[in-house]
Amino acid sequence: MDSKILFVDDDAFILRLIEAYMEGEFQVALAGSAGEALAMIETHGPFRVVVSDYEMPGMKGVELLCQVARRWPDTLRILMSGGAMDMDRVDRAVRAGCVSEVLAKPFCFESLCERLRDELQERETARPTKE
Amino acid sequence: MGIKIMIVDDHAVVREGLRLLLEKEPDMAVVAEAGNGATAVQLASEIVPDVIVMDLNLPDMSGIEATRRITAANREVRIMALSMESDRRFVVEALQAGAKGYVLKDSAIADLAVGLRAVSRGEPFLCARLSEMIIKDYLQYIPARGTLGNNVLTPQEREIIQQIADGKNTKDIAHIMGVSTKTVENQRHNIMKKLGLYSIASLTKYAVREGLTSLN
Numbered sequence: 001m002d003s004k005i006l007f008v009d010d011d012a013f014i015l016r017l018i019e020a021y022m023e024g025e026f027q028v029a030l031a032g033s034a035g036e037a038l039a040m041i042e043t044h045g046p047f048r049v050v051v052s053d054y055e056m057p058g059m060k061g062v063e064l065l066c067q068v069a070r071r072w073p074d075t076l077r078i079l080m081s082g083g084a085m086d087m088d089r090v091d092r093a094v095r096a097g098c099v100s101e102v103l104a105k106p107f108c109f110e111s112l113c114e115r116l117r118d119e120l121q122e123r124e125t126a127r128p129t130k131e
Numbered sequence: 132m133g134i135k136i137m138i139v140d141d142h143a144v145v146r147e148g149l150r151l152l153l154e155k156e157p158d159m160a161v162v163a164e165a166g167n168g169a170t171a172v173q174l175a176s177e178i179v180p181d182v183i184v185m186d187l188n189l190p191d192m193s194g195i196e197a198t199r200r201i202t203a204a205n206r207e208v209r210i211m212a213l214s215m216e217s218d219r220r221f222v223v224e225a226l227q228a229g230a231k232g233y234v235l236k237d238s239a240i241a242d243l244a245v246g247l248r249a250v251s252r253g254e255p256f257l258c259a260r261l262s263e264m265i266i267k268d269y270l271q272y273i274p275a276r277g278t279l280g281n282n283v284l285t286p287q288e289r290e291i292i293q294q295i296a297d298g299k300n301t302k303d304i305a306h307i308m309g310v311s312t313k314t315v316e317n318q319r320h321n322i323m324k325k326l327g328l329y330s331i332a333s334l335t336k337y338a339v340r341e342g343l344t345s346l347n
Contacts, residue, residue: 013215013236017148020240106143109151 003027003120004044008037008052008064009080021109026116034059038067046072049119051103051112053080054090062090066098076100076119078112133158134251137178139171139194140186140213149184149243156244168192175201175208181251184243187214187225195221195228202229209250213243219268222261232256288322289343291315295331296338 004027009015015030022028029044031037033056041047050068052061065077077100079090093099103112136159140146143166150161163178165171168189175183183201187194198210212230214221215237222233232250234243238258246256257265284292287308294304301319305312323329328337338344 011142014142014144014148016236016240017145017152020152021148106147109147 004029004047005049005051005116006031006037006040006045006047008032008034008050008056008061010053010056014053018109022113022116025113026120033057034061034064034067037064041068041072041075045075047075049076049078049116051078051080054085062086062093062099066093066096069096069098078103078115080105132160134182134247135160135162135178135180136247137161137163137165137171137174137180137183139165139168139183139189139197141166141188141190145186152240153184153244153247159244159247168194168197171197172200172204176204179205179208182209182211182247184213184247185210185230187212187216187221195225195230198225198230199228209253211243211247211250211256217260217264219264222257222265233261234258235260283325284322288318288325291318292322292334292338293343295319296335296344 005022006029007015007018008031009018010032012032015032019028019030029040029047031040034052035058037050037052041050050065052064054061061079065079068075068077077098079093079099079102081090081102081104090099090102094102101115103115133156136153138146138149138153138161140149146164146166150164153159153161162180163174165174168191171183171185171189185194185198189197192200194212194214198212201208202210209232210230211232211234212222212225213234213236214225215235216222217235225233231253232246232255234246234256235258238260242258246258249256290308291304294307299307301312301315305315308315322334326334326337328334335344
């Protein structure tokens with residue numbers, strides 16, 4: 001698993017802004033739906049981090065991250081929240097370990113970048129060194 | 132300070148993303164943000180930015196209406212419409228309301244910075260997809276309105292009218308084109324009939340107007 005980060009949001013413009021802001025620093029992949037995200041992970045994954053919007057047509061972000069947790073447990077799973085959310089469901093998913101973190105919208109791009117940097121650094125540090 | 136920009140979009144995430152990206156440009160500074168049309172109109176009159184990036188889908192008044200009010204109050208403030216909406220009626224309405232540019236949200240983000248610079252200089256700007264659409268529309272519109280008469284003439288007739296406008300007589304034209312003088316006379320008659328122009332002077336004017344010859 002390398003430092004690839006997958007962003008999932010049905011708002012294509014938000015995805016493009018995230019990509020334009022982060023592409024110099026991170027390996028960014030984009031998906032417009034949960035289904036597309038799963039297909040991308042199967043084909044190009046696993047990803048170090050998956051950041052998903054909560055509210056999407058079809059499969060919601062929380063369901064996507066639960067599936068990711070089951071199939072790719074080493075992937076950090078961040079849920080972007082905003083608007084009407086089923087908080088009970090999100091809480092259950094967090095307690096069950098399906099969602100690693102919840103990021104409230106409107107989120108700060110720079111805070112997200114810092115979190116991603118920390119995550120990549122932690123993984124790098126935790127990686128066993130060759131003897 | 133460079134180009135003073137105001138961002139109008141009801142999504143805070145979009146405003147922040149745009150602000151961070153535009154502030155990476157050395158000649159741009161985001162001086163204000165608004166989440167709805169009414170605030171945009173008010174801030175535009177107070178701050179007077181150089182360019183406003185205007186989302187057209189706003190929760191209170193439409194971005195088009197906000198554009199209309201802002202440009203009516205101050206013609207110096209330039210508006211760059213930013214929208215998912217590529218319907219030509221929407222685009223035309225935004226431009227008629229006073230937007231100087233229009234960029235689709237699926238355009239390259241870099242296009243927006245290029246467009247903002249153009250609009251800040253007072254130049255119109257459309258993203259590539261809209262430019263293509265407008266040009267296609269324009270090309271379809273011209274023959275339908277009969278603005279240009281070139282299409283009704285054959286290539287040989289166009290050549291004859293060009294030679295007439297250049298001052299050549301029938302004999303010269305027949306020689307240049309390698310046809311008989313009778314053929315040239317017949318074709319000149321056809322041209323006059325097709326265009327409804329029955330003098331050398333009016334044919335010459337027509338040739339100049341349609342770009343078949345120049346005044347030089």
